[in-house]
Amino acid sequence: MKNVTFILNSKSTTVEVDPDKPLLWVLREDLGLTGTKYGCGMAICGCCIVHLDGDAIRSCVTPMSRIEGKRVTTIEGLSNDRSHPVQKAWMQIQVPQCGYCQPGQMMSAACLLAQNPKPTDADIAEAMSGNLCRCGTYQRVRKAIHLAASLTAEKRVAE
Amino acid sequence: MRVIATAKSSYHRCIPGISVMKLSILLVAGCLLSVVRLFALPESTANSPKPRDAAIARAAFSEAYKVFMHPRCVNCHPAGDSPLRGEDSRPHAGLRLRRGPDGQGVLTLKCSNCHQAQNQQGLHMPPGAPNILKDGSLDPSNPRWHLPSMKTPMIFQGRTEAQLCRQLQDPRQNGELSAAQLIHHVSIDPLVLWGWNPGEGRSAPPLTHDQFVASVKEWLDNGGACPK
Numbered sequence: 001m002k003n004v005t006f007i008l009n010s011k012s013t014t015v016e017v018d019p020d021k022p023l024l025w026v027l028r029e030d031l032g033l034t035g036t037k038y039g040c041g042m043a044i045c046g047c048c049i050v051h052l053d054g055d056a057i058r059s060c061v062t063p064m065s066r067i068e069g070k071r072v073t074t075i076e077g078l079s080n081d082r083s084h085p086v087q088k089a090w091m092q093i094q095v096p097q098c099g100y101c102q103p104g105q106m107m108s109a110a111c112l113l114a115q116n117p118k119p120t121d122a123d124i125a126e127a128m129s130g131n132l133c134r135c136g137t138y139q140r141v142r143k144a145i146h147l148a149a150s151l152t153a154e155k156r157v158a159e
Numbered sequence: 160m161r162v163i164a165t166a167k168s169s170y171h172r173c174i175p176g177i178s179v180m181k182l183s184i185l186l187v188a189g190c191l192l193s194v195v196r197l198f199a200l201p202e203s204t205a206n207s208p209k210p211r212d213a214a215i216a217r218a219a220f221s222e223a224y225k226v227f228m229h230p231r232c233v234n235c236h237p238a239g240d241s242p243l244r245g246e247d248s249r250p251h252a253g254l255r256l257r258r259g260p261d262g263q264g265v266l267t268l269k270c271s272n273c274h275q276a277q278n279q280q281g282l283h284m285p286p287g288a289p290n291i292l293k294d295g296s297l298d299p300s301n302p303r304w305h306l307p308s309m310k311t312p313m314i315f316q317g318r319t320e321a322q323l324c325r326q327l328q329d330p331r332q333n334g335e336l337s338a339a340q341l342i343h344h345v346s347i348d349p350l351v352l353w354g355w356n357p358g359e360g361r362s363a364p365p366l367t368h369d370q371f372v373a374s375v376k377e378w379l380d381n382g383g384a385c386p387k
Contacts, residue, residue, distance in 0.1 A: 058272060061273060063300075126268075
């Protein structure tokens with residue numbers, strides 16, 4: 001067991017864990033943040049995506065030893081009042097069907113928009129290719145990302 | 160420069176029976192040949208006392224080539240812009256991966272988003288290797304997984320022995336590695352070493368790592384000749 005200290009959703013957090021334990025299970029079991037989902041456990045489906053220093057990593061295969069001193073953002077930390085453009089767009093378009101993969105989809109979308117504020121359909125298809133949805137919500141995901149991009153642009157103009 | 164200085168000192172130790180003019184011509188030609196050879200040979204072998212044997216070099220490269228062309232090496236040295244996977248070097252299924260300018264992937268699909276500093280246990284789990292810190296030591300917490308950069312893609316896939324042999328020695332294509340640096344790279348780079356610790360369900364290259372390094376060294380120590 002080892003103490004691992006990191007910034008979780010803007011708050012300094014220390015947990016005593018096995019350094020090999022995957023971040024996903026520390027978030028869900030030890031810290032009660034169940035928004036991040038377990039899908040395949042093999043870094044394939046994208047359900048468990050969180051941001052690690054801004055990168056959209058798969059928490060099911062990321063050991064806690066890698067987290068020390070870094071900044072982790074989960075779906076709960078995207079905003080504290082559902083004001084993130086991705087959250088707004090997801091609600092407006094009503095993207096989810098069963099909803100299980102959606103936290104991962106939204107974290108990937110937020111990562112994409114942070115680096116490419118005006119993505120094309122091709123950019124979206126590429127960046128979201130690591131997120132699987134058994135309900136087939138891909139077209140609504142794409143529509144919501146375009147909407148989130150416009151909401152972000154409007155916010156910038158307003159500011 | 161050192162070779163030229165040696166030649167000048169030879170000039171002053173004139174051999175009896177040879178005119179100074181003839182001796183000068185011979186020495187100048189000798190100097191030129193020495194300089195040309197010095198630049199043509201890899202750094203680590205320039206001062207080697209051993210005679211260089213092109214046949215030995217070619218045979219050694221043929222051995223090393225078996226490793227270079229193994230899927231553990233080819234899969235991250237692809238001809239295209241995306242990594243390959245498996246024993247049959249197939250595309251990385253589903254994911255639209257791109258190498259990106261620095262070889263680390265792009266946007267939401269960076270190599271280290273899935274690959275860690277060590278192999279994940281179990282079949283079909285993502286392999287991993289540790290990063291290298293600035294002091295040269297290994298960083299067991301952070302991954303090094305990546306492709307060669309866009310500027311220096313170091314393509315192995317589909318290269319013939321002769322093509323790969325020339326490419327590995329071309330500073331414009333090999334990231335400006337000298338022979339010594341190339342030997343160092345194949346000796347200690349965690350991504351190279353990973354080939355011999357590939358995790359469950361993946362085969363290792365046909366030579367041992369020691370045999371591979373010895374073949375690369377023998378090839379370069381013998382002048383780095385390439386197959387015709």
